[in-house]
Amino acid sequence: MEPNRRTLVVDDSRVIRTIVSRALTELGFQPEEAGNGREALERLKQGLLPVVVMIDWNMPELNGLEMVQAVRANPDWEDVRLVMITSENELDRVQTALMAGADEYIMKPFTKEMIQEKLNLLGVPIPAAAAPAA
Amino acid sequence: MIAPVATLEREEFHFIRDFVYKTAAIVIDEDKHYLVEYRLGPLIEREGIRSFRHLVSELRQPTSGPLRSRVVDAMTTNETSFFRDARPFDHLRRAVLPQLIERRRSEKCLTFFFGGCSSGQEPYSIAMILRQFFPELDTWNLRLTGADISSEMIRRAREGVYTQFEINRGLPARLLVQFFEKAGIHWRLSESIRSMVQFEERNLTHPLGLTGNVDIFFLRNVLIYFDQEERRRLLQQVRDGLRSDGFLMLGAAETTVFCNDLFVPVPMEFSNLFHLKGTPNPINLNPCQA
Ligand SMILES: C[S@@+](CC[C@H](N)C(=O)[O-])C[C@H]1O[C@@H](n2cnc3c(N)ncnc32)[C@H](O)[C@@H]1O
Numbered sequence: 001m002e003p004n005r006r007t008l009v010v011d012d013s014r015v016i017r018t019i020v021s022r023a024l025t026e027l028g029f030q031p032e033e034a035g036n037g038r039e040a041l042e043r044l045k046q047g048l049l050p051v052v053v054m055i056d057w058n059m060p061e062l063n064g065l066e067m068v069q070a071v072r073a074n075p076d077w078e079d080v081r082l083v084m085i086t087s088e089n090e091l092d093r094v095q096t097a098l099m100a101g102a103d104e105y106i107m108k109p110f111t112k113e114m115i116q117e118k119l120n121l122l123g124v125p126i127p128a129a130a131a132p133a134a
Numbered sequence: 135m136i137a138p139v140a141t142l143e144r145e146e147f148h149f150i151r152d153f154v155y156k157t158a159a160i161v162i163d164e165d166k167h168y169l170v171e172y173r174l175g176p177l178i179e180r181e182g183i184r185s186f187r188h189l190v191s192e193l194r195q196p197t198s199g200p201l202r203s204r205v206v207d208a209m210t211t212n213e214t215s216f217f218r219d220a221r222p223f224d225h226l227r228r229a230v231l232p233q234l235i236e237r238r239r240s241e242k243c244l245t246f247f248f249g250g251c252s253s254g255q256e257p258y259s260i261a262m263i264l265r266q267f268f269p270e271l272d273t274w275n276l277r278l279t280g281a282d283i284s285s286e287m288i289r290r291a292r293e294g295v296y297t298q299f300e301i302n303r304g305l306p307a308r309l310l311v312q313f314f315e316k317a318g319i320h321w322r323l324s325e326s327i328r329s330m331v332q333f334e335e336r337n338l339t340h341p342l343g344l345t346g347n348v349d350i351f352f353l354r355n356v357l358i359y360f361d362q363e364e365r366r367r368l369l370q371q372v373r374d375g376l377r378s379d380g381f382l383m384l385g386a387a388e389t390t391v392f393c394n395d396l397f398v399p400v401p402m403e404f405s406n407l408f409h410l411k412g413t414p415n416p417i418n419l420n421p422c423q424a
Contacts, residue, residue, distance in 0.1 A: 089298060095311045105307035107298055117304040120220035 004051045005127050007031045010040040010067065011056040011085075016108075020054050020085065023112035027119070028127025037062030041070055050080060051124055054115075055102075057086035057093070065100055072101030081122050085110060140178055142171045146186040150174070153193060154209045157202065158283050159339040159364040162209070173208045207284045211359070214252040216305035217259045218354070219386045225405040226350075227263050230381065234349060235268060237379070243275040247348045247375065249338050249368075250356030251280030254291030254331065255300070257352075258323060261330040262309050281336040288335045294323035338368055344375030351376055354406075355385035362392050369393040373410060382408040 007029045009020045014035075021031040032048065034040035036059040044050075053071070057064040064084060071077050084097045087108040094105050104118045116126060142150075150170055151162045162170065174189065181201070183189050192198050193205065217223045238244055248257045257280040264271050282288050301310055301321045314321045336342070338356070351372045357365045372382055373396050382397055384390070384406045390397040397408040 091311065091314070091316050094307055098307055098311060102307075105310070107302055110302065114302050117215070117217075117220065121217065121304065121306050 003125055003127060004049070005030045006048065006050040008034060008040060008043060008048065008050045008053040010034045010037060010053060010059070010064070012036055012059040013056075016056065020115070023115050024054070026112060026128065027116055028129070036060050037064060037067030037070070040067055044071065044077060044080075049077075052081040052083060052119065052122070054083050054085045057084060057088045057097075065097060068097065068100045068102050081119075081124060083115075083118060083122075085115075140171070140175060140185045142167060142174075142186045146190050149190045149193070150186075150205070150209075153202075154206060158206050158210070158337060159361070160206075160209060160359045161361050170209070174205065177204060177208045203285055207286050210282075210284045210287070212252045212284060212287055213355070214255050215300070215303040216255045218256065218304060220304065222383065222386070222405050222407070223259060223263065225402055225407070226260070226383075227267055229402070230350075230407065231263070231268065235271070238274075238349070242273065243277070244271070245277040245348050246279070246350045246352065247342075247344065248278070248280040248352040249372075250353065251282050251291060251333070252284075252287050253296075253300075254280060254287075254294065254333065255296075255304075256280070256354065257291075257331045258294070258327055259305075260352075261327050262313055264330070265327060266309065266312070276330060278331040280331055280333045281338065281342075282333075283335070283337050285335050288333050291331075291333045292328075294328045295320050296323070297321075338371075339364060342371050342375060344371070346375065347377060348375045348380055349377060350381045350383060352383045354383060355388070357384065357388055365392055369396055373397075376410060378410060378413050380410070384408070 005028065007024050009017050009024065009031050011017045011020065012035050017033045021033060024031040032043065034043055038061040040053065041062065055064040055067055062070070064086065068082050068084070071080065071082060081103045082101065083104040083106060084102045085106045085108065089107040097105055103122055106114055106118055119126060147167055147170055154160050154162055174186070178186065178189050183192065192201055234244065246257070246260060251257050257278050261278060264276065280291055282291070295317060297320055301314065310321070313324045313327050315324065353368070353372060357368065360368065369390060376382065381400070386406060388406060390408055396411055398411050400407040400409055
């Protein structure tokens with residue numbers, strides 16, 4: 001079976017969305033984008049079922065933490081991996097995000113390799129890599 | 135005044151190349167002129183040495199010990215990360231460690247050696263796995279030793295303080311929360327994990343003095359810097375250091391081709407784990423779980 005390559009990037013900064021999306025594209029994924037948590041939830045409700053969602057913390061309308069809580073409240077989305085990618089870099093923030101149901105956490109600034117390494121940790125197959133990165 | 139820094143003449147390059155080879159067995163290829171300039175340029179500037187020519191003549195002095203070690207330091211490649219390549223650590227946790235622990239249950243002792251441990255992420259990754267997933271080991275005698283030729287890396291490893299960039303790489307967020315605290319803009323590993331690993335500034339090409347009690351010898355991304363002969367010599371030392379049913383773990387892209395008579399791969403995808411030839415495959419493995 002063809003592995004699921006769909007991903008969703010949620011950030012209110014278009015620039016950041018573009019950078020994250022480009023990294024995911026280079027890793028072989030098909031990223032879609034949303035400008036805040038509410039938009040992202042709508043995409044999920046419409047049936048977009050991504051392998052992983054990359055989520056900023058501070059966004060208008062519905063922030064990243066609230067979005068994580070909303071996704072985790074719906075068992076249909078249980079298998080979707082949620083990665084916070086944010087400039088919030090205090091320990092209690094990481095803890096809060098994990099308790100809300102985030103699977104991983106990346107602090108900005110980030111690199112493509114960091115994203116890849118975190119996805120490896122989560123066991124998400126990287127389409128562009130036949131074998132794990134050397 | 136410091137002269138415009140420093141051009142590296144052929145003879146100086148050769149001197150430094152031979153010096154690094156003799157001291158650390160690290161091979162610098164003929165076309166790596168730029169690498170020497172790039173790595174030692176900042177060093178000579180910092181040390182207030184006027185040129186590569188002066189550096190070479192200082193290195194020739196028998197009293198230049200500290201400078202020699204800084205030059206070797208600067209010529210090592212220290213790239214590393216927590217849970218580097220992810221998958222080998224998974225295999226260890228799921229398959230290798232549970233069986234090894236079973237086998238050592240009566241002695242309650244495990245010995246791991248990390249050759250070329252750089253700034254400590256590799257031994258600390260294992261220490262965190264042991265703490266988190268095998269609580270029964272709390273009463274065991276665990277001996278984890280990290281060794282590296284670079285005094286700066288050993289200093290950093292002992293200190294256990296990492297930048298945000300470093301903890302962003304490969305470290306599961308759960309372990310960050312559990313075992314780290316913020317120290318200014320950096321992150322400090324907890325004493326409970328730091329105290330599990332001993333670090334030693336050591337040259338792997340010198341006799342390691344291991345007495346056949348090592349359960350797993352980690353030698354990841356180190357052999358690549360050595361030539362055939364030195365690789366072979368080091369792997370012979372590893373053989374002598376291992377218990378008869380112990381393991382060698384190499385980096386993702388490494389094999390023991392030049393030492394096929396000593397080691398056999400454990401049939402496990404992507405794990406880069408080897409056992410001694412002549413002992414039956416000591417681990418029972420399900421075919422690789424992805
Ligand atoms: C690329 S790092 C690998 C770090 C770690 N094992 C990993 O895989 O992430 C290689 C390390 O080997 C060390 N090294 C190189 N030559 C050495 C020697 N002769 N003796 C001890 N360590 C050496 C370097 O200082 C460096 O920290």
